[in-house]
Amino acid sequence: MKNFAFGAAIWLCASIISGLSAQCHPDSLEIPNNGFDEDCDGLDDIYLKMAPYFYAVEGAPFSIHFPNLILSRHPGDYVFEVITAMDGNYDGDTWQWSGNDNAGEHLVVVKVKNQNGTELARDTMTVRVSPDEAPEDMSAKKLCMMGHGFFDQGYLPIRLWNLFQAGNNPPVTFHGSKEAWGVISYIRHEGWGGYFARSFVNEPGSPFFLNGQKLNFRQYFENWVGVDETPDWVIIHLDIDDFCGYSLVAGDSLHIIDDSITNDWAINQFRIIDSIRAAAPQAKIGICMSPPPSGLESAFEDTYGPNGLNIPVLNNRWRWKKIISRLVYKNIEVYGDREDENIYIIPEHIDLDDTIGYRTNDAIHPDRDACQSEIPCGYSTIGSEIYAWMRYLQFLPPPSNAAVVKAKVFLQGPYVSGETLMHDSLRVNSLIPLQEPYSALTNFTHAGGGGGEQTTADVLAVSGANAIVDWVFVELRNAADPSEALFTRSALLQRDGDVVDTDGVSPVAFADAGGSSYYLSLRHRNHLGVELNQPKLYPANTTVETDFTHLPPEGFYSANGLNAAQRALANSRYALWGGNGLLDNRIRYNGSQNDRNAVLSTVGIGNPNNIFTGYHLADYNLDGKVKYNGSVNDRNVLLGNVGLSTPSTVLYDQTPN
Numbered sequence: 001m002k003n004f005a006f007g008a009a010i011w012l013c014a015s016i017i018s019g020l021s022a023q024c025h026p027d028s029l030e031i032p033n034n035g036f037d038e039d040c041d042g043l044d045d046i047y048l049k050m051a052p053y054f055y056a057v058e059g060a061p062f063s064i065h066f067p068n069l070i071l072s073r074h075p076g077d078y079v080f081e082v083i084t085a086m087d088g089n090y091d092g093d094t095w096q097w098s099g100n101d102n103a104g105e106h107l108v109v110v111k112v113k114n115q116n117g118t119e120l121a122r123d124t125m126t127v128r129v130s131p132d133e134a135p136e137d138m139s140a141k142k143l144c145m146m147g148h149g150f151f152d153q154g155y156l157p158i159r160l161w162n163l164f165q166a167g168n169n170p171p172v173t174f175h176g177s178k179e180a181w182g183v184i185s186y187i188r189h190e191g192w193g194g195y196f197a198r199s200f201v202n203e204p205g206s207p208f209f210l211n212g213q214k215l216n217f218r219q220y221f222e223n224w225v226g227v228d229e230t231p232d233w234v235i236i237h238l239d240i241d242d243f244c245g246y247s248l249v250a251g252d253s254l255h256i257i258d259d260s261i262t263n264d265w266a267i268n269q270f271r272i273i274d275s276i277r278a279a280a281p282q283a284k285i286g287i288c289m290s291p292p293p294s295g296l297e298s299a300f301e302d303t304y305g306p307n308g309l310n311i312p313v314l315n316n317r318w319r320w321k322k323i324i325s326r327l328v329y330k331n332i333e334v335y336g337d338r339e340d341e342n343i344y345i346i347p348e349h350i351d352l353d354d355t356i357g358y359r360t361n362d363a364i365h366p367d368r369d370a371c372q373s374e375i376p377c378g379y380s381t382i383g384s385e386i387y388a389w390m391r392y393l394q395f396l397p398p399p400s401n402a403a404v405v406k407a408k409v410f411l412q413g414p415y416v417s418g419e420t421l422m423h424d425s426l427r428v429n430s431l432i433p434l435q436e437p438y439s440a441l442t443n444f445t446h447a448g449g450g451g452g453e454q455t456t457a458d459v460l461a462v463s464g465a466n467a468i469v470d471w472v473f474v475e476l477r478n479a480a481d482p483s484e485a486l487f488t489r490s491a492l493l494q495r496d497g498d499v500v501d502t503d504g505v506s507p508v509a510f511a512d513a514g515g516s517s518y519y520l521s522l523r524h525r526n527h528l529g530v531e532l533n534q535p536k537l538y539p540a541n542t543t544v545e546t547d548f549t550h551l552p553p554e555g556f557y558s559a560n561g562l563n564a565a566q567r568a569l570a571n572s573r574y575a576l577w578g579g580n581g582l583l584d585n586r587i588r589y590n591g592s593q594n595d596r597n598a599v600l601s602t603v604g605i606g607n608p609n610n611i612f613t614g615y616h617l618a619d620y621n622l623d624g625k626v627k628y629n630g631s632v633n634d635r636n637v638l639l640g641n642v643g644l645s646t647p648s649t650v651l652y653d654q655t656p657n
Contacts (some may be wrong), residue, residue, distance in 0.1 A: 151191025159383030514540030
């Protein structure tokens with residue numbers, strides 16, 4: 001198989017198109033365009049935006065169509081410069097990739113300059129080129145696509161179907177309640193002309209409004225994909241109907257377009273995507289960014305103006321171009337970095353030549369290709385981009401089949417009640433080790449590949465609520481035997497209680513553990529551990545949340561039954577009991593093998609006023625100091641837990657060991 005890796009060297013190309021001088025209009029609310037300088041800094045504000053990633057296939061050329069990248073009435077009046085290692089050349093107002101580069105990831109930089117050579121803006125994207133050969137995984141795939149008339153008209157689903165039949169692809173089935181052109185039963189979709197995002201969410205006629213429930217995707221997938229089956233890929237193309245028919249668009253300013261339109265659209269699109277992820281967490285979701293309006297005013301008005309939908313408020317191409325520009329920004333802002341959630345952006349505005357992609361009988365580029373007057377042309381380009389995205393997914397490494405734990409817990413020792421946070425004195429004093437401590441401690445046995453986890457100085461440099469307090473020990477225990485740990489991980493604990501992986505941010509992932517049920521247990525080196533009283537299902541690669549800080553006592557496993565699994569705090573919060581300095585699963589102030597003597601022996605039996613500084617089991621409040629006497633001493637953590645008047649009380653770890 002060909003090497004599917006990053007591209008290398010940089011190669012410079014440039015295209016020059018004449019320019020207009022900038023003008024300053026500080027009082028104008030209009031979205032800046034060619035000749036407008038909204039902030040009066042001497043530069044045109046042109047809103048250059050590409051996308052984080054673009055998708056291509058070896059041997060299948062694509063274009064970067066410059067007029068779609070910026071917000072300007074006259075994009076041809078600017079200089080566009082492409083910097084990349086990819087083999088390509090300029091063709092009028094586009095940069096055309098030859099299709100000759102190998103599979104891999106290739107960086108592309110686009111600069112926009114005025115005629116005098118002053119750089120006005122730049123943006124970058126990574127082109128992901130998939131191999132043209134067959135992937136190793138040729139198992140059948142299931143596709144669902146939903147949206148407006150782009151699917152309903154049939155050209156786009158049929159284009160995708162034909163591409164999958166012609167390439168080195170696995171068998172793909174198209175699922176949905178509607179047939180392409182109403183007659184092709186094997187090419188199905190959910191394209192609903194005239195539907196808004198809120199229509200799919202709220203209207204009883206929506207295909208996802210089932211059994212009286214909005215967005216009932218579980219039932220929908222059962223009806224149209226199969227019982228106990230979900231799609232592998234979901235394509236979503238929503239926005240055009242939401243905005244073409246939006247009667248509140250009374251002005252041209254950015255804030256009106258943002259506030260009056262995108263909020264309602266975004267809220268309902270969020271609901272749709274979240275509902276799909278809940279019903280099909282492993283499905284890859286492709287969010288199609290809206291294509292630009294037709295490059296000709298006459299063609300645009302034919303579709304959306306007085307001769308078409310008769311919507312006066314949107315009867316000009318420029319207003320629609322501003323809406324699309326805002327949508328590009330909005331989509332990238334919301335979905336541009338969520339691939340870990342199986343959400344991807346498909347930037348169809350990059351490659352679509354808007355002068356030939358729509359119904360343009362008076363196209364200004366009649367010699368560009370043979371489809372300048374045919375409506376399928378644009379759908380063919382969009383279909384190729386969606387296909388390239390799915391090809392890319394075929395060559396991704398197989399999922400790790402991980403169980404993903406997102407937990408929250410407080411340790412009683414460092415808890416600061418007035419802040420509802422724990423302090424991070426160990427971190428502040430550079431005492432937290434970069435490598436986890438549990439492999440060297442008795443009573444902590446790693447299993448299932450855990451052990452030896454390491455973090456970095458950069459992670460421990462983070463301050464604030466996400467600062468690291470200490471290492472913790474996370475276990476997934478056998479659903480049939482709650483005393484048996486099948487998988488363990490050493491993880492990090494933030495001040496706000498979040499348990500995170502060694503990168504200081506992510507939930508804790510247990511490789512090869514997904515798809516089963518486990519008892520979740522969480523322990524700390526000198527606090528008593530806890531364990532849930534019931535197993536939880538951890539679907540593969542799906543984050544499962546557990547908040548120990550608000551879980552009442554009845555939610556925990558009880559092994560000894562003599563005390564609550566956690567210490568009650570103010571405001572109905574709970575924390576792990578602190579003071580277990582002997583690693584014996586109990587807290588004892590008096591009697592043999594007590595934890596008070598662990599503090600005394602650390603500072604020195606003959607010198608009880610000494611202070612030992614360091615990372616130590618007897619540091620019950622985790623301030624980096626072991627103190628037997630004096631203010632803020634560790635002995636009082638013990639005494640406060642067992643009770644001032646009952647110093648012989650023993651508190652037991654409630655986890656079954």
